[in-house]
Every structure is written in C-alpha cells, then in structure tokens.
Amino acid sequence: MTGNEKGKILILELYNKLFSILICQNRIMKIQVEKKAETVGRLGNIYVGRVQKISASIGAAFVDIGKGVTAFLPLAGVSEAILTNRKTEGMLVMGDELLVQVVREPLKTKQAGVSAVLSLAGSYAVVEYRRSYRDKNVKEGVRTSSKMSSYFRHLYKNLEPLVEISRQFSLIIRTNADGLEDVSVVVEEAQALASRMAHLLEIGDKRVCFSCLYQGEPEYLSFIKNCYQTEYDEIVTDRTEIYETLLADKWTGRERVRLYDDAMLPLYKLYSVETRIQELLSKKVWLKSGAYLIIEQTEALIAIDVNTGKYEAGKDREATYLKINLEAAEAIAEALRARNLSGMILVDFINMKKKEHVTLLMESMKTFLAKDAVPAYVVDITGLGLMEITRKKKSKSFMEQMAE
Numbered sequence: 132m133t134g135n136e137k138g139k140i141l142i143l144e145l146y147n148k149l150f151s152i153l154i155c156q157n158r159i160m161k162i163q164v165e166k167k168a169e170t171v172g173r174l175g176n177i178y179v180g181r182v183q184k185i186s187a188s189i190g191a192a193f194v195d196i197g198k199g200v201t202a203f204l205p206l207a208g209v210s211e212a213i214l215t216n217r218k219t220e221g222m223l224v225m226g227d228e229l230l231v232q233v234v235r236e237p238l239k240t241k242q243a244g245v246s247a248v249l250s251l252a253g254s255y256a257v258v259e260y261r262r263s264y265r266d267k268n269v270k271e272g273v274r275t276s277s278k279m280s281s282y283f284r285h286l287y288k289n290l291e292p293l294v295e296i297s298r299q300f301s302l303i304i305r306t307n308a309d310g311l312e313d314v315s316v317v318v319e320e321a322q323a324l325a326s327r328m329a330h331l332l333e334i335g336d337k338r339v340c341f342s343c344l345y346q347g348e349p350e351y352l353s354f355i356k357n358c359y360q361t362e363y364d365e366i367v368t369d370r371t372e373i374y375e376t377l378l379a380d381k382w383t384g385r386e387r388v389r390l391y392d393d394a395m396l397p398l399y400k401l402y403s404v405e406t407r408i409q410e411l412l413s414k415k416v417w418l419k420s421g422a423y424l425i426i427e428q429t430e431a432l433i434a435i436d437v438n439t440g441k442y443e444a445g446k447d448r449e450a451t452y453l454k455i456n457l458e459a460a461e462a463i464a465e466a467l468r469a470r471n472l473s474g475m476i477l478v479d480f481i482n483m484k485k486k487e488h489v490t491l492l493m494e495s496m497k498t499f500l501a502k503d504a505v506p507a508y509v510v511d512i513t514g515l516g517l518m519e520i521t522r523k524k525k526s527k528s529f530m531e532q533m534a535e
Contacts, residue, residue, distance in 0.1 A: 139155075140366045141368070142366070143398045143404070145399050149351065150404070151165065151350065157407070160465065160469055164532035171197050172196065172237065175232065175233060175347020176232070177249060178230070179229070179338050180245065180341070182224070182227040184225065194231055194245055202242055205246075208246060209222065212227075213247070215338075216228040231245035231246065232248070235525065238524065238526075251327055253305075253323075254307050254383060256308070256321040258296070258321065258324040259301035260332060271297065273290070273293045273296075274304070275288060279309040300325055300328060302321060304317065304321075306504075307356075320382045366383070369390070369398040411470055411529055418459060422455045424437055424463065428472065432476065435466075435476065442455060452482070453485075457491075460496045460499055464496070464502065467500075467522055468503050469529070472522065475521060476520040477519060478517065480518060482516055493509055496518065505525060507520065
C-alpha cells in the first residue's frame, strides 16, 4: 500500500460464496473465502476431545473431536493440556479427554491441527490460558507486538488493569492498539476476553466428551480483526445480517461500518471484484514498469519468475535490473499475502552482477515481507541465484479456497 491512502474492507457474496476483501487503489491486498457450512473442526473452536492414538515417532497425538473428525496435536505442548477425566500429570495416554482448540484447518492430505493452549483473540488483545501460569507460577507480564511504538509498548506493559489480567492469563496486546487516543477500549476488550476464558475453564470439566465449548467467530469477523486498522477507513457490506453483526461487535470499529444498498449497482460491480479476482487467479502479474511476474503454484513449492517484459532498458543495465527487481520484490510480497501463498517460495530475479545490488534487494525484500501479519522470511540466495523465502502456512491458498 503506497502513500497515505487507506483501503476498504468489503464483505459480499459472489459466485455463491462469501468474500472478505481488503482492497486499496483498486488492488486486492488480502482476500478470504468463507465456508458456508458449519463443520466440526472450524478454526477457533474449542472441544472436549479424546486421545485416539499417540505416535512418539512423529511427536504427536491424534485427538477425536467428534463426528469422526480426528485432529493432530503436537506432543510438545501437552504439558499445558487440561484433562477433564483425570488429574493432569504432564503427559497423555490413550483415552484421555482434554480441552483442545482448532488452530489449523485440514490442508490437502493433512488433518486439522489442534493445540492444548487455549486462545481468544480480539481486535486489540489476545488472551491465552497455559497451565504453567498456575502450576509453575510462570509470569510473562503484558506482552506487546514488536511492531508497536516504544511509547505504547511501555504504556500497555504498565497499565494496571492489563497487568492484573496477565497475573492469570498470558496477555498479548496487538499492533492495532498502537497509537489509540483512548486505551480504555483495549482494557475493556482484554477484560471481556479474560472473563470469557475463565468461564470456559470453569465449565470445561463439566461437559461430556466431544462437546464444543466455544465456537470460533464468523470468518469475516476474524478477517477484520486480523487486518491492521491503519490499512482501511471503512468496512462495507451489502448483507444486512452481517451489517448488524458488525454493529453489535464494539471492537471492530463499528463507527466505520456501512451498509451498501444500491440495487442498480451491486457492490461487487462498484469495486470490479470479479476482475480483481481473475487477476489473483492468473499466473501472470504485470508491473507498472512493463515487467511482469510468473507465479507457479505446485504441490512442493511456489516458483516465481521475474521478467523484463515490455520494459526498455537504458544505458545502465545494472541500474535497470535493480529497479525492476525492487519493483518485483514489493509486488511479490503483496502477491504472497493476497493469494495466501505459503511454504517454500523460490524467486528467480533478474541476475545482477553487483554484490551491493543483491544485498539491497535482499534487505528490501525483508522490509516488504515484514508488513505481512503472517510470518515470512528471506532465507538466502542459492548458488543458482534463486531467492529462498518461507511463509508460515495457516490456511489454504486463495486458489484452493476458490476450488472448493
């Protein structure tokens, strides 16, 4: 996103699917397709599950969360598990019943992933419950986003109502809390999340196995809360029920919510959403300079090729290649986020001879990737001149979401 221009979040229906879209300067910066059917294993749901099998060789337990759905639980976190059928001893055995939260949806051949650490996220705060807080008296204090300014980091770390919450739960203050004129909204949301978590813990051992203790909020609501509030100035939807839900949630910034009701010009037409979606599904991405990218999504990795295209090189070819590569790097970072491409990414930039240009490209790429809320890193440049990038996989790519 360039300049000070802010985008808009659109929530609309198209192709019989519900889309949440962050759009700026007529470009999609982030997009999500919501599954209409309510299914067991929805992201954020908290269940009383039962251990079916333990595999020490892969360091995981397989947990049944109901209706034949089995989820993958890493054994590394079982010391935090809250057992409901026996006293916790820091390890699991088959037949154990415990509280788990869905943290990863099923991906291709992989099962849904669950965690024994329970977490509730809001726009400004995240509250987690860990047994170590109670059993080992480990206290982290109020943690804050590393992207927050030093003044607000210090402010939140020492705000007594937040410190009080951190004595019971792990508390993280999100980037959206940076620069707020009224920090009381952060305190209010954190207290509400802590109260909800305390209630879940209170009822957890009173519910039968496979009970769903908590249903994750609608995906469009999570989408909004996971966007930086500095990126948009308005949330627009043409769905009345969604508009009312957003107004009822005081922490989504309801003063910025607008209901669009022009029957003559549908919302998706107003913002050319169909065209923008087709661009995201295309392998070729044109850059302003006339150069272009080719993005190939395979089972094993993402391959991206940078081409000079229509760009006419000047007398200084090295300067030309650097200019194209820097433009491409910014476009690649945007594409990874917009298309939700994850895993191993290999980028074939235009070869440059000057070492300082290669160093500048790597540092610039790191800066562009740092704007992404999903962790993404430059690993290195291989002997063949390919830049290696990794991006954490949290959900299906946009192409996979559309295929469903």
